[in-house]
Amino acid sequence: MKIDTIEVADVQSIAGNMRNGGYRLVVVTCTPADEGYYITYSFEKETDLRHYRITVSEGTKIPSIGSSYGGAFVYENEIHDLYGFTFEGMSLDFGGTFIKTSVPYPFKKKEQPAPTVTVVKEAKE
Amino acid sequence: MTGRQTIIPFGPQHPVLPEPIHLDLVVEDEHVVSAIPSIGYVHRGLESLVDRREYQDFVFLAERICGICSFTHSSTFCQGIEGMMGVQVPPRATYLRTMWGEYSRLHSHLLWLGLFADSLGFESLFYQAWKIRESILDEMEATTGGRVIQGVCKVGGVRRDVANSFLSEMDDRLDEIEDEMKDLTNVFLNDYTLTKRLIGKGVLSKEDAYYLGAVGPTARGSGLDQDTRSTGYLAYGDIGFKPVVEKGGDGYARCAVRCRELFQSVEIIRRVITDMPDGEVFTAVKGNPDGEYFSRSEQPRGEVIHYLKGNGTKNLAQFRVRTPTLTNIPPLVSILAGCELADVPQIVLTIDPCIGCMER
Numbered sequence: 106m107k108i109d110t111i112e113v114a115d116v117q118s119i120a121g122n123m124r125n126g127g128y129r130l131v132v133v134t135c136t137p138a139d140e141g142y143y144i145t146y147s148f149e150k151e152t153d154l155r156h157y158r159i160t161v162s163e164g165t166k167i168p169s170i171g172s173s174y175g176g177a178f179v180y181e182n183e184i185h186d187l188y189g190f191t192f193e194g195m196s197l198d199f200g201g202t203f204i205k206t207s208v209p210y211p212f213k214k215k216e217q218p219a220p221t222v223t224v225v226k227e228a229k230e
Numbered sequence: 231m232t233g234r235q236t237i238i239p240f241g242p243q244h245p246v247l248p249e250p251i252h253l254d255l256v257v258e259d260e261h262v263v264s265a266i267p268s269i270g271y272v273h274r275g276l277e278s279l280v281d282r283r284e285y286q287d288f289v290f291l292a293e294r295i296c297g298i299c300s301f302t303h304s305s306t307f308c309q310g311i312e313g314m315m316g317v318q319v320p321p322r323a324t325y326l327r328t329m330w331g332e333y334s335r336l337h338s339h340l341l342w343l344g345l346f347a348d349s350l351g352f353e354s355l356f357y358q359a360w361k362i363r364e365s366i367l368d369e370m371e372a373t374t375g376g377r378v379i380q381g382v383c384k385v386g387g388v389r390r391d392v393a394n395s396f397l398s399e400m401d402d403r404l405d406e407i408e409d410e411m412k413d414l415t416n417v418f419l420n421d422y423t424l425t426k427r428l429i430g431k432g433v434l435s436k437e438d439a440y441y442l443g444a445v446g447p448t449a450r451g452s453g454l455d456q457d458t459r460s461t462g463y464l465a466y467g468d469i470g471f472k473p474v475v476e477k478g479g480d481g482y483a484r485c486a487v488r489c490r491e492l493f494q495s496v497e498i499i500r501r502v503i504t505d506m507p508d509g510e511v512f513t514a515v516k517g518n519p520d521g522e523y524f525s526r527s528e529q530p531r532g533e534v535i536h537y538l539k540g541n542g543t544k545n546l547a548q549f550r551v552r553t554p555t556l557t558n559i560p561p562l563v564s565i566l567a568g569c570e571l572a573d574v575p576q577i578v579l580t581i582d583p584c585i586g587c588m589e590r
Contacts, residue, residue: 106521106522106524108522124441129440129441129443130441130443131443131533132535132537132552132557134537134550134552135550136539136550137547137548152460152461154524156524174441174442174443175441175442175560175564176442176557176559176560176561178560179556179557179559179560186270197266197563199268202268203268203269203270204270204273205268205270205271205273206270206273206275211275211278212275212277212278
């Protein structure tokens with residue numbers, strides 16, 4: 106699995122080149138890594154699958170590829186809601202309500218893993 | 231047009247939807263101007279469980295992502311681990327996986343045909359489709375022990391073999407199933423009322439289908455020759471594969487793709503049974519996965535992706551699933567804009583949404 110590493114500033118131009126080259130957007134994947142997070146963009150044209158990866162730290166603002174691929178909003182909103190990254194210029198921005206979670210950004214890296222059982226406190230009368 | 235717009239909430243609970251998806255329909259008179267989707271009602275956060283379940287055990291969890299394409303999820307997950315670890319799966323196991331994958335496609339498409347008939351009030355047709363599906367589930371149960379959740383796939387191969395004599399009997403029964411499916415699909419493709427609700431409804435152009443990320447019958451119904459089975463994974467490379475494509479781009483074309491794929495699946499199963507190699511169905515797997523793998527398969531609803539990242543321990547570091555319904559949401563939003571309000575339920579159904587799968 107070959108992955109090309111790119112800079113955050115190059116995301117939109119790479120997506121534009123892929124679109125002009127006739128590639129479809131397959132998926133955008135966010136992965137926690139030692140040095141922050143990887144966000145991997147995967148494109149395909151006639152079984153030629155290409156992956157481009159940026160490495161980002163928490164709080165980084167990432168340019169949206171929505172101008173090239175209108176369907177990217179599902180991946181970008183999902184990554185925002187699960188990991189907390191902001192994508193600038195999304196074609197459809199749900200403002201954090203695309204996936205409704207009981208805790209904010211549940212897939213964000215934590216010191217300790219999330220508990221498997223949620224303790225519900227009794228309501229005060 | 232009056233120029234006065236109203237927002238009508240569609241779902242998450244709706245008679246035509248077995249699972250919850252919410253759409254805010256912006257309506258002007260009787261026409262939908264735009265549709266805004268909202269998901270997350272049944273999100274389980276299942277991907278985050280990889281750090282609490284060993285990779286061999288996670289096959290069972292991956293299988294439970296969806297109750298319809300359960301087998302394909304387990305085989306895609308196993309395929310990813312095997313690819314990462316360089317495990318050579320015995321040919322008989324890949325043929326058996328192909329066979330069960332196609333039986334899953336048959337039962338999924340028949341389920342959809344039944345649900346679609348039910349949504350239009352065709353109760354008898356609904357029962358007829360599900361009666362044939364019952365024969366498929368019987369075959370699954372006889373060969374794996376499970377009707378919906380099979381639990382037969384494991385990293386390195388499959389848990390059960392099927393005797394060659396039983397495979398021959400299955401081959402004979404396919405003739406009967408095929409005859410029943412001919413009668414059934416004839417109604418869907420030629421009945422006046424059904425075609426009236428499908429032809430020209432929810433049109434998705436070839437270009438929009440491609441660049442909005444449509445997959446599966448939604449893409450192929452718009453003329454795209456796009457099917458992951460063409461990459462030749464499992465036994466598809468040996469068998470040779472050509473996708474079913476329709477050019478209409480409307481609901482009828484998507485329905486026709488599914489109808490034609492039923493017969494294609496029967497043909498694939500026949501070829502698998504005829505060419506089934508002898509030998510073991512499992513290879514012992516040692517060690518732990520390390521590295522990354524991008525595993526792809528063609529589910530009944532389209533391309534599914536399991537992205538796996540191992541770190542050399544028994545637990546994976548990352549698991550990410552991109553299901554066909556998630557990527558078919560932008561095309562759905564596109565085709566709903568401009569349609570008539572009364573056609574919304576049928577148009578939503580034509581992408582065959584699987585919300586449990588999408589939410590994972």
